[in-house]
Amino acid sequence: xxxxxxxxxAFGLGLLSRQLGLPPLVGYLVAGFVLHFYGVEADDxxxxxxxxxxxxxLFTIGLKLKLSSLAAPRVWGTASIHMGAAVVVFxxxxxxxxxxxxxxxxxxxPAAAALLAFALSFSSTVFAxxxxxxxxxxxxxxxxxxxxxxxxxxxxAVIFLALSAGKIPSxxxxxxxxxxxxxxxxxxxxxxxxxxxxxxxxxxTLGLGGAELxxxxxxxxDLGALILGVLVAPHPKAEELSKALLSFKDLLLVGFFLxxxxxxxxxxxxxxxALLLLGVIPAKGWLFHRLLVxxxxxxxxxFLASLSLTSFxxxxxxxxxxxxxxxxxxxxxLTIIAISLSLSFVAASPLNGYSHQLxxxxxxxxxxxxxxxxxADEAEIDPGDADVIILGMGxxxxxxxxxxxxxxxxxPVGIDASPxxxxxHKAEGRNVIQGSATDADFWQRLQLDHGSxxxxxxxxxxxxxNLFAAEHLVNGGFDGLIGxxxxxxxxxxxxxxxxxxxxxxxxxxxxxxFAQHVCTLAQEHAGPLAVEKTATNGQ
Numbered sequence: 001x002x003x004x005x006x007x008x009x010a011f012g013l014g015l016l017s018r019q020l021g022l023p024p025l026v027g028y029l030v031a032g033f034v035l036h037f038y039g040v041e042a043d044d045x046x047x048x049x050x051x052x053x054x055x056x057x058l059f060t061i062g063l064k065l066k067l068s069s070l071a072a073p074r075v076w077g078t079a080s081i082h083m084g085a086a087v088v089v090f091x092x093x094x095x096x097x098x099x100x101x102x103x104x105x106x107x108x109x110p111a112a113a114a115l116l117a118f119a120l121s122f123s124s125t126v127f128a129x130x131x132x133x134x135x136x137x138x139x140x141x142x143x144x145x146x147x148x149x150x151x152x153x154x155x156x157a158v159i160f161l162a163l164s165a166g167k168i169p170s171x172x173x174x175x176x177x178x179x180x181x182x183x184x185x186x187x188x189x190x191x192x193x194x195x196x197x198x199x200x201x202x203x204x205t206l207g208l209g210g211a212e213l214x215x216x217x218x219x220x221x222d223l224g225a226l227i228l229g230v231l232v233a234p235h236p237k238a239e240e241l242s243k244a245l246l247s248f249k250d251l252l253l254v255g256f257f258l259x260x261x262x263x264x265x266x267x268x269x270x271x272x273x274a275l276l277l278l279g280v281i282p283a284k285g286w287l288f289h290r291l292l293v294x295x296x297x298x299x300x301x302x303f304l305a306s307l308s309l310t311s312f313x314x315x316x317x318x319x320x321x322x323x324x325x326x327x328x329x330x331x332x333x334l335t336i337i338a339i340s341l342s343l344s345f346v347a348a349s350p351l352n353g354y355s356h357q358l359x360x361x362x363x364x365x366x367x368x369x370x371x372x373x374x375x376a377d378e379a380e381i382d383p384g385d386a387d388v389i390i391l392g393m394g395x396x397x398x399x400x401x402x403x404x405x406x407x408x409x410x411x412p413v414g415i416d417a418s419p420x421x422x423x424x425h426k427a428e429g430r431n432v433i434q435g436s437a438t439d440a441d442f443w444q445r446l447q448l449d450h451g452s453x454x455x456x457x458x459x460x461x462x463x464x465x466n467l468f469a470a471e472h473l474v475n476g477g478f479d480g481l482i483g484x485x486x487x488x489x490x491x492x493x494x495x496x497x498x499x500x501x502x503x504x505x506x507x508x509x510x511x512x513x514f515a516q517h518v519c520t521l522a523q524e525h526a527g528p529l530a531v532e533k534t535a536t537n538g539q
Contacts (some may be wrong), residue, residue, distance in 0.1 A: 006046070006300065007036055012256050023127055024250075025257050026342045026472055032261015038383055041262060049255025052208060055225045056319060057143045057247040058161075059207030061125075062155050062229015063242040070167050072377070074295035078145075079152035082287055088436065090117035090280060097276065103269040104332055112126050112329055119320045120335060122313030123284070126149045131352045140417045140436055141377050142305040145292070149309060157315040163321045168409065173217040176224075179231060186228075188236045195240070203245045206232070253314075260317055260338045270332060274339035277312075281344055285310035287403040291365075296375045299366040300359050300439055306353050311344040313335070319395055356438060377419070381435055381446045386413035387473055388455045391437045393421055393430075396485055397459035401430055415446075443476055458484035458500070463491050467498050474499035 008415045013027030013034075013324045029110045070076050074310050094113040098105035108116070128150055186206070193202040214224025232238050245306040266274075292302035320337045323329035351358065358367065379538055383389060390397045393416040404410040414432040416422050435442050437460060457471060458466040466484045473482060483502040484495050 004357040006031065006040070006258060009034065009507070010258060014254075019352070022342075022345050023124075023130055025126065025253070027344055027421070028254050028257035029261045029342055031339050032258040033259070033266060034261075036262045046255045046259050046262070047253050050259045053249060053252030053256045055222055056204075056207050056252055057227045057244060058154075058158060058244050059203070059210075060245055061151065061158075061217040062231075063233050063238045064229075070152060072145075072148070074145060074151055074292060074297060074449070075148035077287065078291040078293060079149040079156075079378040081291055082284075083118075083153065083156060084147075085287060086121035086284065087114060087117045089283070090120050093117075093280065102273060102276070104273055104330060104336065107330065110330055111213065111509065112323075113330050115323050116329055116333060117320070118160070119316035119323070119342075120312060121284075122153050122316045122319070122344070123150060123309040124311045124313040124315075125154060126314055127311050127348065128308045131349075135352075135355075137304075137417070137436075141419065141434070142297075143308070145297070145301070146305045146308040149288075149305075154315060157225050157319060158223060158321060161322065164326065164344045170218045170251075173219050176214065176217055176219065178527050179228070180232070183231045184233055190232060190235055190241065192253060195281060199237075199241060200248065202245050203241050204248065207245070256318075257314075260321065260334060265466045266335055266339055270336050270339060273336050274343060277340045278343050278347065281310055281312075281347060290369065293371060296371055296373055296378070298374065298378050299363070299370040301378065303359050303366050304355050307348070307352050307358075310351065311348045312341040314341065357509070376435055379416070379445075381433055381442070383413045383433075383447065384431075384454060385452060386431065387452055388409045388412040388457065389453055390414045390457045390459055392416060392459035392461065392465075393425055393432055394459065394461065396423065397457070400457055400459060401519075405468050438465050443472040448478055449478065453478075453481045456480065457484050458482065460485075463487075463494070466495060466500075470495060470500050 007011045008051050010028050010031045013031045014024035015027070015028075017027035069496050089509070091110070091113045094105050094108055094116060095110075096302050098108055098113075110417050123218055128146055132146070137143045189202060190199075193199040206228050210228035214227075215221040231239070236315030288306035288309050289299075289302045292305055293299060295380065297305075317337055321327060325335045388410050390401055390404075393401065393414040397414060397416070401412050401414050404412045412431070414425060414430060415435045415437065416425075416432060416439075417434065417436040419434055422434045435445065437458075456469075456478065458469050460466050460469065463486070470482055470484065481502065482500045483504065484500045486492055486495065486503050486505055493507075495503055
């Protein structure tokens with residue numbers, strides 16, 4: 001009955017958090033505080049859920065770990081420098097607050113202050129991925145950069161977890177090296193697991209079972225889960241496995257967040273300290289922005305990436321939980337960090353929701369720190385001898401590209417924000433350039449002044465994106481034709497007012513095109529009589 005109570009309460013408060021635009025984990029933390037207030041203590045079920053959730057979290061991080069994505073200096077360099085600087089600055093801040101008599105901070109020794117600073121230096125992977133997915137910008141340069149930085153931070157946390165166990169590996173640990181030559185076998189099992197429940201069961205067996213295997217060799221099990229994830233990561237089905245495990249991981253992590261809330265109810269003193277810690281969030285974001293600009297990113301890319309990273313992290317909670325269980329930190333700090341984490345989500349959610357508008361407003365200031373030298377992905381965009389530009393190279397954009405090039409004899413150039421999509425089209429022989437049409441600076445980078453571009457097709461998935469692009473084309477003095485796709489009839493007038501000359505209704509035109517295509521094929525293979533009979537039978 002008690003288990004049903006905490007599950008119901010966690011669901012209710014998690015749902016409320018989502019309705020408020022916050023990650024559900026905020027509701028889970030609050031549910032833990034409420035249960036603790038009524039005298040509920042963490043039982044074996046919650047503790048087991050907590051342990052399994054953290055293990056699966058590390059396994060799924062391993063599944064996403066592509067070493068090539070971390071090789072860019074802007075990723076590992078920014079993450080390393082930021083973490084080092086944050087630990088030093090936050091440690092000094094805690095000492096100053098302790099000297100000023102701040103509750104709980106005055107009892108910290110240097111090692112405890114450094115551990116807290118380390119926990120506060122992390123940014124939330126859960127929050128950043130949620131924000132980027134909702135905005136549809138996880139594949140953009142700034143999104144990929146932010147995710148890369150988060151992975152480097154997560155690796156630092158995993159190393160800490162492994163070292164904190166204080167275990168001396170047994171001689172049997174040498175046998176774990178056999179997992180490396182066994183990787184082809186793991187990949188084959190992954191393929192034969194299919195796409196249903198066997199795939200989920202394979203992931204659970206590999207993540208949780210692998211952790212137990214490492215524990216038997218006196219090696220931290222969480223490290224084993226990460227390593228096994230890394231071994232499977234190069235396989236094309238690794239992403240599918242990660243998505244299949246997503247719900248299980250999130251469900252099990254409910255136990256972790258509940259256990260944090262059950263560790264202690266917040267007091268007024270804890271709330272005061274949590275609010276003061278929230279004050280370091282702007283400093284975290286400012287430092288991320290300056291470092292990314294230093295690594296030759298444009299001010300806009302650096303600003304959007306830094307906003308995605310402007311929060312505290314669930315990994316900081318894990319680090320603090322290890323510190324509290326090991327006696328390095330007072331248990332009250334776990335509650336304080338949990339409150340700070342929740343408050344950071346509350347503060348960061350609206351900032352990320354209006355990130356593009358914020359950049360437009362403060363662009364004049366942010367660009368002052370921008371360097372003249374840029375990385376290749378941020379250089380000026382020259383369409384060359386192209387006479388048509390297609391913005392958005394999804395299925396519609398790619399189809400338009402091929403039709404213009406092969407059937408009409410035109411010279412199109414495609415533009416897309418996703419590096420992955422750009423690389424795929426280049427491999428297939430299409431002339432595609434990376435760029436974001438919703439980036440105000442993109443229109444300054446795009447050189448349209450030589451007059452060879454006579455037509456721009458807007459094939460972006462969202463009306464707001466096509467509208468943004470059309471307005472910037474018109475305001476930039478483009479005198480050619482502009483075409484755009486729409487999904488709803490009432491969108492046509494909105495785009496027309498923005499300067500779009502032609503629209504293509506995807507649903508209406510797709511039906512017409514489908515019918516023409518089938519009739520053409522039927523005539524080619526069976527003659528007009530077969531088409532007439534088919535139509536009569538259909539009636």
